[in-house]
Amino acid sequence: MRLRAVRPNPAGLAIVHEPGSATLRRPRAEESLDPIELERFERTVLPHMRAAYNLARWLARSDHDAEDVVQEACLRAFRFFGGFRGGDAKAWLLTIVRNTSYSAWHRVGTAGTTVPLDEDTPDVEDGAPGPEDLLLQKASGQEVREALDALPVEFREVVVLRELEGLSYKEIAEVTQLPIGTVMSRLARARARLRRELRERLQRGPS
Numbered sequence: 001m002r003l004r005a006v007r008p009n010p011a012g013l014a015i016v017h018e019p020g021s022a023t024l025r026r027p028r029a030e031e032s033l034d035p036i037e038l039e040r041f042e043r044t045v046l047p048h049m050r051a052a053y054n055l056a057r058w059l060a061r062s063d064h065d066a067e068d069v070v071q072e073a074c075l076r077a078f079r080f081f082g083g084f085r086g087g088d089a090k091a092w093l094l095t096i097v098r099n100t101s102y103s104a105w106h107r108v109g110t111a112g113t114t115v116p117l118d119e120d121t122p123d124v125e126d127g128a129p130g131p132e133d134l135l136l137q138k139a140s141g142q143e144v145r146e147a148l149d150a151l152p153v154e155f156r157e158v159v160v161l162r163e164l165e166g167l168s169y170k171e172i173a174e175v176t177q178l179p180i181g182t183v184m185s186r187l188a189r190a191r192a193r194l195r196r197e198l199r200e201r202l203q204r205g206p207s
Contacts, residue, residue: 077093088174091167091174155193
């Protein structure tokens, strides 16, 4: 996926996405942290720019909106970096990206599709492959992406964080600000919903 460059913002901080790279342009001098803190900020944030954009893109379902979210999230991270005292930088940044995404929805009066969730009754998955699993193995990458994109946002975000970004349950709990038990329950339900979406698409065949 080619990620378009993000326009510089008024504070002078811009994130540029190109194939195989991510660049954080330095802010104007009057907006800057001291040089040591600025260097620490870049070391902390730059390695996780792809993950930040990936999460924003799956939440927003739009390249343009994802760019805006990442831009604003990095500005927030920059402004409040003085309060970051180490720890899991990726989870810290993704938390800001997620919160920025939800704030953007609220500002324009929209939100991702939601579903009622019974968090106290986690699904139990049978590890033995069955006929359905063999069918799903035939799904193409495009079909998987479309099925994931069709999930409600609560399901989509945990699948992206776990399966695409490789976060642990504890890290997902930190990003989503949910109890670990809720994360595990939601992820089980998300996987079941994703399988159902894929099965239905495969059974319908090419449109």
